[in-house]
Amino acid sequence: MNKNGLLYEGKAKKIYQTDDQDVLWIEYKDDATAFNGEKKDKIAGKSRLNNLITSQIFQSLKEAGINNHFIENLSDTEQLVRKVTIIPLEVVVRNVAAGSLSKRLGLEEGIQLNTTIVELYYKDDALGDPLINEDHIRLLDIASPEQLEIMKTNALKVNEFLLELFKEINVRLVDFKLEFGVTESGEVLLADEISPDTCRLWDMETNQKFDKDLFRRNLGSLTEGYEEILTRLGGTSNV
Numbered sequence: 094m095n096k097n098g099l100l101y102e103g104k105a106k107k108i109y110q111t112d113d114q115d116v117l118w119i120e121y122k123d124d125a126t127a128f129n130g131e132k133k134d135k136i137a138g139k140s141r142l143n144n145l146i147t148s149q150i151f152q153s154l155k156e157a158g159i160n161n162h163f164i165e166n167l168s169d170t171e172q173l174v175r176k177v178t179i180i181p182l183e184v185v186v187r188n189v190a191a192g193s194l195s196k197r198l199g200l201e202e203g204i205q206l207n208t209t210i211v212e213l214y215y216k217d218d219a220l221g222d223p224l225i226n227e228d229h230i231r232l233l234d235i236a237s238p239e240q241l242e243i244m245k246t247n248a249l250k251v252n253e254f255l256l257e258l259f260k261e262i263n264v265r266l267v268d269f270k271l272e273f274g275v276t277e278s279g280e281v282l283l284a285d286e287i288s289p290d291t292c293r294l295w296d297m298e299t300n301q302k303f304d305k306d307l308f309r310r311n312l313g314s315l316t317e318g319y320e321e322i323l324t325r326l327g328g329t330s331n332v
């Protein structure tokens with residue numbers, strides 16, 4: 094498989110075409126951004142950590158029967174995935190109050206939610222990725238009701254799987270964000286990444302943070318936190 098032309102460059106990844114029109118080559122970048130690009134930095138080693146953690150989680154999800162775009166890991170910072178057209182929605186699943194939920198509803202961070210919350214955000218930088226509901230999605234024709242149902246059902250399945258996976262390594266899965274895409278044949282597939290960039294992950298005993306809040310809130314070394322997750326997942330650490 095050859096890496097061909099650059100198709101798209103996002104905040105955290107570059108996406109290239111390959112010889113196979115149904116396969117894309119993803120290269121993770123060391124760039125860190127937060128607050129819709131207002132806070133920016135380059136963090137050496139972040140690309141490797143997010144690529145290796147995402148590859149491992151997507152492979153495990155596949156083995157558990159939760160279909161996704163992942164094909165194979167190519168190197169420390171690269172992976173092959175199936176080509177999909179991303180549906181411009183961020184599906185956020187929450188188990189514990191934190192971040193924007195705490196702010197919006199006045200809930201103390203760290204409170205266990207008595208029901209799992211699924212939220213939908215419209216992926217639009219110019220609008221600041223607003224929280225939207227299913228009426229808005231219908232109005233803007235962002236996804237069909239059937240596609241939305243698949244996304245929500247799969248998001249809850251991913252949550253069940255990840256809660257267990259992280260519990261085994263003594264990590265509390267506070268919340269996370271998923272993205273889905275549509276294949277050429279119309280199948281809705283889990284895509285993008287699942288990493289400490291897109292999840293809140295706290296130590297089960299101490300509530301120490303191992304996720305992007307380290308960067309967002311200047312709480313300490315991002316790479317040390319992410320490396321801790323990779324190591325606990327059984328991946329290789331070079332520290």
Ligand code: C5P
Pocket residue numbers: 183185191192193194222268269270290291292293305
């Ligand atoms: O900021 P908020 O509390 O809404 O984030 C909820 C979860 O979604 C967090 O785990 C955060 O890392 C993730 N997220 C993301 N990308 C965004 C917004 C949120 O990965 N653009």
